[in-house]
Amino acid sequence: MKNRYKLTVIILFCIVIGSCKKVIDLNLKNASPQLVIEGNLTDELKPQFVSITRSVAIDSTNKFPPVTGAAVNLIDYNGTSYKLTERAPGNYYSPSLLGKHNQKYTLQVNLNGKTYTAVSTMPDKVSIDSVALSVQYFGTQTTKTVIIFYQDPLNVSNQYRFVLTINGVQVKQVFARNDYLNNGRAVQQLLYEDDIKLKSGDQVDIEMQCIDPTIYNYWYTFSLQQANDFSSTTPTNPITNFDDPNVLGYFSAHTTEHKNIIIP
């Protein structure tokens, strides 16, 4: 919200002054490759997926080296351990599993003698009521934005993540929301992004995830990094829920629901 009006002022000034953006060459330092573990457990019956890769230098291409030979285990609320098999380098799959609401899950990764553990509790499911499109006119420009409707439960603290995919391409903007300001209300969530402009005929997939508070913190701090305007905070890495704070990535047990629309 704040981003939008600052953006407006800046656009106004830029039009007047005509300066603005330029690509530059920076000689950036390169940190050593860091371990990245990404684990997701949903309430869909399917093999659950964990990916382990490493980070690369900033001036290299986006080919992230997979980490092979790790021992990955998913432990459910009963203590039952499910072993994940590496079907492709860095990609580990469990047997077909269904994540249960309000239950705690643990992910354990054993690599080179070190163990990394993360815990996540899958919350209760909040469903999508409906999806709509908001059209805004600003000068001669038309902006189409997806709106999602849902009812936030009053008695619980809820956290959400929304993922937008347009014509098969995931939108970069991360939408992490909690119910601090709108607990118990019928919510209209505007999913504003300026990454991919929506046009008529576009096929949009909207995913609604209900996430736990630690994972909300992860995506929230992730989205702060993305705020590329002059109200941006000092950038830091998103707060992982792995016990080793140097691990990049997360383990999230969340509910999921999809809705598909075609932009009119």
Next chain:
Amino acid sequence: MHKLLPFILILLLSVLLMPGAYAQKQYTINGTIKDAATGETLIGATVRLQELQQNAAATNAYGFFSLTAPEGDYTLVISYIGYDTINQPIKLNNNTQVNILLTSGNTLKEVSINGNTRKNENVESPQMGLTRLDLRQVNNVPVIFGEKDVLKTIQLLPGVKSIGDGNSGFYVRGGGSDQNLILLDEAVVYNASHLFGFFSTFNSDAIKDVSLYKGGMPAQYGGRLSSVLDIKMLDGNAKDFTLQGGIGLISSRIKVEGPIVKDKGSFMISARRTYADLFLKLSTDTTTRGSSLYFYDINAKANYHIDNKNTIYLSGYLGKDVLGIKNNFGTNWGNQTATLRLNHIFNSKLFLNTSLIYSDYNFMVQSFGSNNDFKVTSKIRDFNLKEDFEYFFSDNTLHFGVNATHHTISPGNITSSATSEVNPQTIQSRNGIESSAYVSDEWQPASRLKFLYGVRLSAFALIGPGNFNTYSADDQLLTSKNYGSGDVVKSYIIPEPRFSVSYELNDQNSLKASYNRNTQNIHLISNSTASSPSDLYVMSSNNIKPSISDQVALGYFKNSANNQYEFSSEIYYKRLQNQIDYKNGAQLIANQDVESQLVYGQGRAYGLELFFKKRYGKLNGWIGYTLSKTENQFDAVNNGNYFPATQDRTHDMSIVAIYKLSGRWTLSGTFIYGTGNAVTYPHGKYSVGGLTTLYYSERNGDRLPPYSRLDLGATLEGKPHKRFHSSWTFGLYNVYNRKNPYTITFRDDPNDASRTQAVKTSLFGRIPSVTYNFTY
């Protein structure tokens, strides 16, 4: 230590017994010095007895002076830069009151940037780290959009750094932007900028005096760690009605002043507004047409000289910024201040000023969405009572007084309609009482040695009503307690010693040293690297300790060519304790428990400032250079290692030159160069959630590219008419069009999505400006 004791006792006794130390009878001359044409009191005018070079006095903030000397016949010499000096014979055999009127002199010869009015006051006075601006010269310094701006001008001095383009916030000797005490006629101004920092809230037309203390703050000032910017408004022409104004590209201003009762009372009102949004009205689109983007401010002052011993002043400020997109959202914020002051002269030696001050800063943002309307308001309100005494002895000047402020901070109230999806919320207000008592003495025990020493006792009490949570060191809730109205939740008392000394090697050279401690109880928590009107203020509390700064400074000062040239070099070291930062991923918006989101640490700043100035002549101006380092250390950040503060700038240089061409033209230019601010760049990248993400390893481990800029300006004085005077000011900002970085961001290369590129955003290219000024 005990060997020094008799020496210390003698020093103390000599201060107390000073008045009676001479065998001869002592008499006092006192009075007020004013401008003969307008009746404005003159601040810092020098009053000397020619025969006793050592005895000199300067007029205080209200134009009052007091000089004590042995009985005899003297020549009284009164001087002030820009005015003709007066020599008046005086027979001192009684306490005498002398009121002086000075006439504006030949300004060409003594046009100066800096209003140091004792010719070599910068060498003589023990006061270090003080710069006073001459408002007549602020006019000639070119600034962006042609808006004369006091805050932008002080950023051209060594030791003072700007946050960056488009921001009138500033850092003094490495201190944070909230560590500057900005006073307008003694009222604290919380947000000193308009439109996110593009303009400052001070209309130069209404200002009489600007003093900036970077260090060595005398004990009468307190409440902020790094600097005091003391701005005094004009009183108003007591003899004649005048009208002054200007019309510029972005904004216009007007000032009206005149007598209420001729020579007894006067008033001044000035106002300013931008019309940057007028071009929005030209749009064909209704939303754009109905949108707003403007600010205005109004300064008003009235004074009345009740009798020889009493004068009353009433001043006020009202300013507001409005930004809005029709039917979508709106935001506005502003300051309001009002000050009532009474000067009382008890006798020829004792002067008292009583001030009653009200200050209010408020911020509002509202959204008009059909189902998610809401309105957030937040405010800070102060009520302040000050008593300041000045007691003038023959060798000492004693300042003492008390000060009490009641603060109310209402961080955020959310109101919304019943159909809105946003819940209304009221975050508890907080109240605190900040009080202090101080005593400060200016003492000259020998002709070459001067001391300025004192102590300020600062106390702060956080009071109820409210529910107060106490958090542990790792932000876990420990206790929660309810307090009634006026109950003390937590209090702090900290003595702040202040000490400066100057030793004159000769008339033109001196050495100075100072030490001062300052504390601060109002803290700014900002979730961003740039300042914003929604930044949050919190007071010291059961969780937040007062922040403390200790600064030592040493300096060498030299004037030459009959005080035409001024040179100073100062080195300083500052240690900061109880600094506040927010933890990673902190939730600051509408959070009742904002104190649970904070981490604490310390800082240190040190540097060397070099300053060379030519005070008058056809060509005048200054060069300033600062070499400095500012670092912070927080256990929770950067593995507890010291890291550069965002405002750390290794090199900072400014050159200001003003050249009076013959005829009606004056040319001016400024050049600045500085190392870039510290930033956090990514040092790697990885993939999560289907997205390429940046990896950060070192807080503030990198630098923005260096900042440099050249501005040129020219003023053409209009032909002289009887009553009407006009001038044109032309300016060119950023002459060689350097795109200084405002921010650097990273994105996927649009031509090759597998690569990352850095994008620099700059705000201002080359900008011309024209302003028409008039005086009637």
